Amino acid sequence: MRTQPTNDRCAVVTGLGTCLPDRIVTNDDLARHLDTSHAWIHERTGIARRRIAAPGTATSDLAAAAARAALTSAERTACDLVVVATTTPDQACPATAPRVASALGLTGAAAFDLAAVCSGFVYALSVASSMISAGTCRSALVVGAELYSTIVDPGDRSTAIIFGDGAGAVHLEQGSRSDPGAVLDHDLGSDGDGRDLIAVPRGERYLRMRGREVYVQAVPAMTDSALRVAKSVGWQAGDIDAFVGHQANIRILRSVAKRLGLPEDRVVANIEDVGNTAAASIPLALAWAADQHRIKRGDRLVLTAFGGGLTWGSSALTWSGTRPVHGSLR
Structure with missing residues (x-):
């Protein structure tokens, strides 16, 4: 499904923010209680460390x-x-977003x-951008x-080595498709027949993932979606x-880039430092790329994700040159 607006009005990225917990858990830390090693984890995933929130921290x-x-x-x-x-809301009911809005003093928004699990940010960006293009709202925060x-x-071992905690957000405002930062189009899809590949089984507490099968599905789906939106x-x-893919696994990112014919220097990858942060991974990767001067004003970006559901x-956008601000829980 594509969601390209039918007029020149569109959402434009005007702000970028992040928040990562202070605690860093390295591969060596995990090796103390798992049958693994830094070399084994890094070779298979590209991950060296991830952030884990302190007890009592909420997603909000x-x-x-x-x-x-x-x-x-x-x-x-x-x-x-x-x-x-988010896949990890504060509670099943009510939603987390109103609490976030209230914490920001945005009562009434x-x-x-x-x-949408790891695809959540792209889905949310599509929804918010479409609402701005339609004139339903003039500005939005996508978190x-x-x-x-x-x-x-x-x-x-199959999941504990991969996932980390964190959050990233963009601020959008109404603008035109010629503006730097313009969010131009989206491509979205799903296949519920694969819902058991990444899931918290009914009645259970923990996430289960069949990694090899996910890899086989993710690479062609991300490649085809990126080509369609481009x-x-x-x-x-x-x-x-710049290709900003969901930071699930360095092998997936490299495989998709190879299929797209993109050199490695156009692939944004910060998975080594933060692991897989699911819906937070793309905005965190955008912020890293901006900090590292890997993206500049006017660059053509494609964001691509794959996650549970399946x-x-x-999303296709140009970059506004926005500088990220890094928030803190303190």
């Missing part, structure tokens, strides 16, 4: 800190809409959660926030200045 705490940082980055104090993409440490079995805005694969999605 991370989300609010990242969203507040995005507002600061945009030099704004308010917005009309807050969308929080529309606020809701979106659940990906996850506390996967609450749903990962610390004794399960084509929809008139880009060839070689026109993409779901996948891509």
Whole structure:
């Protein structure tokens, strides 16, 4: 499914914020209680360390800190809409987004959660951008926030080595498709027949994942989605200045980039330092790329994700040159 607006009005990225917990858990830390090693983990995933939140931290705490940082980055104090993409909401009911909006002093703003697992940020960006293009709102915060440490079995080597906690957010405002930062189009899809590949089974507490099968599904789905969204805005694969994929596994990122024909220097990868942060991974990767001067104003970006559901999605945008602000839980 594509969601390209039918007029020149579109959402433009004007702010970028992050929040990562202070605690760093290295591969060597995990090797003390798991049958693994730094070399084994790093070779298979590209991950060296991840952030884990302190007990008592809520997803809304991370989300609010990242969203507040995005507002600061945009030099704004308010917005009309807050969308929080998360697999780990504070509670089953009510949604986490209204709590985040309240923490930011945005009482009265529309606020809701979106659940699409690791594809959540792209899905949420599509929804918020479409609402801005339609004139339903003029500005929005799109937040990906996850506390996967609450749903990962610390004794399960297949998941404990991969996931981390964190949040990232972008601030969007109404603009035109010619503006730097314009969110141009989206491609979204799903296949519920694969719902058991990444899931918290009914009646259980912890996430289970069949990694090899996920890899086989993820690489072609991400590649095809990225190509579709690029084509929809008139880009060839070689026109993409930066490919910002969901940071699930370095092998997946490299395989997709190879299929797209992109050199490694156009692939944004910060998975080594933060692990897989699910819906938070793409905004965290964007912030890392901006800090490292890997993306600049006017660059053509494709964001692509794949996650449980199964779901996948891509977004095409130009970069605004926005500088990220890094929030804190303190």
